[in-house]
Amino acid sequence: MSFFANIADLLLAPVQVAILLAFVYALFETGRMAVQAYLRFSGRQAFRTQSFGALDDAGDAYPIARLHAADESLTIDDLDVAAMKRLELIRIATRVTPLLGLMATLIPMGPALVALTKNDVSQMGELLRSAFSSVVLALAAASLCFCIASVKRRWYAEELVSIRRRLSGSGAAA
Numbered sequence: 001m002s003f004f005a006n007i008a009d010l011l012l013a014p015v016q017v018a019i020l021l022a023f024v025y026a027l028f029e030t031g032r033m034a035v036q037a038y039l040r041f042s043g044r045q046a047f048r049t050q051s052f053g054a055l056d057d058a059g060d061a062y063p064i065a066r067l068h069a070a071d072e073s074l075t076i077d078d079l080d081v082a083a084m085k086r087l088e089l090i091r092i093a094t095r096v097t098p099l100l101g102l103m104a105t106l107i108p109m110g111p112a113l114v115a116l117t118k119n120d121v122s123q124m125g126e127l128l129r130s131a132f133s134s135v136v137l138a139l140a141a142a143s144l145c146f147c148i149a150s151v152k153r154r155w156y157a158e159e160l161v162s163i164r165r166r167l168s169g170s171g172a173a174a
Contacts, residue, residue, distance in 0.1 A: 012107045022097045026144035064159040083156035094145040101138025105131045
């Protein structure tokens, strides 16, 4: 039984580092999304009225439309795959980070219960503090990632709808 406990104890530090990295990643992606939202807001009129080739001034505000403008031979399915690829890492972080938080909560619980049986309330308190701090950080990171993934998914869907409309409009005129 202590073999598994020793392995679990070895996992605590890497799990906590992974949670910290996920939190930093979530903050980074929040900043990126804020910049992208600003660029989308300032370039929305150009996106609605001009050709997608004019989106070069909008930076990375409309990445799927820019991808289509760069290579018009891409199908809607190709662009859909590109959108999913852009969302893949944030979606993985959304799902994995709470699991890491659960691991970071459960790993110290065993030693905390052992400390409780020895009436070492101080050590038990420190272990529980570590456990619950880790899960709070993990849930905060997962919440940010979920919000970002949801908004970006909608943005990319809007771009795909716009591309589909333009393709069907140009196909009808030909």
